[in-house]
Amino acid sequence: MSSSAAGARDAAGSRLAASAAAARGAARAAVSATVSATVSALEMALGAEHAAVYGYGVVGAQLTGAAQAAAARDWVAHQVARDDLEAMLRSLGAEPVPAAPAYRLPAPVLTAHDAVTLAVQLEDRTATAYLGLVAASAPAIRRFGALRLRATALRAAFWRGTTVAFPGLPASVLARRPQP
């Protein structure tokens, strides 16, 4: 190989090294932005799970028999989901936000009917929070969010007594038409 060819190769090599370093820097910045977006979506989901754990305590208190057993089952499911989210946040180096001592209920819960209405609302809010994870850039986080959305939609359908076409999606999102 001639010396001029070697020189050109070295120059190309150093340009490549410089652009690789720039790319690594950009990738690190992108990764940290991605992680912080994932952390805030996980925190939203955790907040919804904390509220659901509190709320199902209220739901169960107004129910009896099989309905109360169903509420107890869903209460446990939300505690497990909360624990999973806390573990995920810790694995990303974030400290999970603890539950509030109490949560304001959307309406007074004085009857079994009120309790079932609250259960549906708790599941719908949790569903929307998990949809936030489906917007994450990491495919594994998207899938996790979608599977948890599925679980919350199944519980919502049980309490609602009917299925819905778009669990977790607000009507305003469905009405919007994307711009070309």
Place this chain on the structure above:
Amino acid sequence: MLAASAALPLVALAGCRGVGALAPPPAPAPDVDVLTTVIAGEQLLIARYEAVLAVPRYRAAGLKATLEPLLAEHRAHLAQLRSRLIVPAGAARPSPSSPARRPSRPVVPGSESAAVAFLRAAELQASDALLSQLGKVPPSLAQLLASISASEATHAAWLQAGGPAG
């Protein structure tokens, strides 16, 4: 000299426009491929429900009350998916004879319980197929697909339980 350099960006812009006008039509974006696949899947589900509901003895058996609300939700899924499908002008579109437009007429099982099991399996398969597409699309479309997947999972549970009373 100054005038010449000031004129340069205009020339460059004009050049870009010229190349753009001569370029071949843009290829469909990856989410167009995903949407086309997902729309075909939703059409197949609808065709399966319609085929079961077209059997007179199934309609009479009370299956209608269970299936029609689920079918209506599938039609809502299809409308929402179609509203997201924006094909660039001049890009290749699926031809009318492609499977995306004309799902083949499904064969309906011979008993009511087998027909319900057939629809339930179709719902589960469709729900899982949507999950497998999540990583390929922009966030807002991923959210729509995840929501439809969750809806189809609840349909499968409904069909297993025999409706709200089950």
